[in-house]
């Protein structure tokens with residue numbers, strides 16, 4: 240799968256022109272600062288642009304430089320990131336900042352292969368940073384780009400397979416190699432923008448597409464069935480119960496262990512797996528008078544949780560792992576998503592209705 244040199248030249252020029260006229264005005268498109276670009280790229284992994292914008296601005300106002308990020312206490316990092324999910328990302332960001340300072344004398348590495356040695360940097364992130372910040376010709380193939388390429392060449396194979404990915408990466412690399420000096424970042428972003436706004440997963444707007452004349456799947460009428468992906472496994476259903484126990488405007492909470500695989504270091508309301516059927520178990524936690532308040536659904540990568548929310552009264556001394564956290568302090572500590580959703584439900588119910 241290879242585009243001819245002439246096709247590469249024409250196609251890239253047309254798309255870059257289209258991008259200059261149609262791109263969305265996003266805050267990270269006003270900078271070539273590699274650190275700022277890195278923050279945006281990491282945040283955009285698995286997260287929508289509209290969600291990322293306020294987080295990006297808040298994050299950089301708290302940590303405007305590599306040094307400020309490297310020296311930030313983990314709790315404040317997690318608090319600023321709280322709500323964006325996939326918390327491993329921010330830990331990798333900090334680890335990368337520390338490595339750039341210690342190993343690269345605070346100079347952001349420019350080369351693709353050097354970037355790949357940083358914590359959390361895969362092929363995509365290294366290509367995105369090296370092309371956008373430094374103009375190096377590396378194809379950054381994210382989900383949007385993969386979809387556009389698959390449709391352009393009408394690839395029939397399963398894009399989850401390595402051999403098919405390799406073919407598509409090869410096509411992507413031949414395209415980026417044909418753009419002018421320092422245009423590699425613009426080209427990569429133009430492809431991403433086309434995938435995000437025109438060549439969308441459902442109902443692509445082919446009539447508005449600047450690449451229509453080169454698109455094999457639109458000629459074959461197969462654009463809506465490309466790319467071919469293996470169906471994801473059904474999400475596993477789980478039930479969990481969260482207990483809200485308050486005393487003098489304080490919440491009974493615990494901090495997740497540092498070794499926990501999920502959200503280590505985050506604070507949470509007491510939670511038990513499954514449905515709570517009786518309150519006997521709660522006595523040793525220092526709670527009594529259990530009452531069901533509400534429920535909600537919470538989805539993570541491979542699971543959907545049915546979360547039951549209970550209210551309980553305080554009874555004697557709680558377990559040593561629990562702490563009374565004043566209500567006013569909740570906005571200053573990182574909270575798990577289930578805890579944040581539970582507190583939002585609690586806030587929406589009047590004290591008489593609880």
Ligand code: SF4
Pocket residue numbers: 387390391437438439443444445446448449450451454455456457462
């Ligand atoms: S013509 Fe349609 S399917 Fe082909 S790249 Fe453009 S939007 Fe995607």
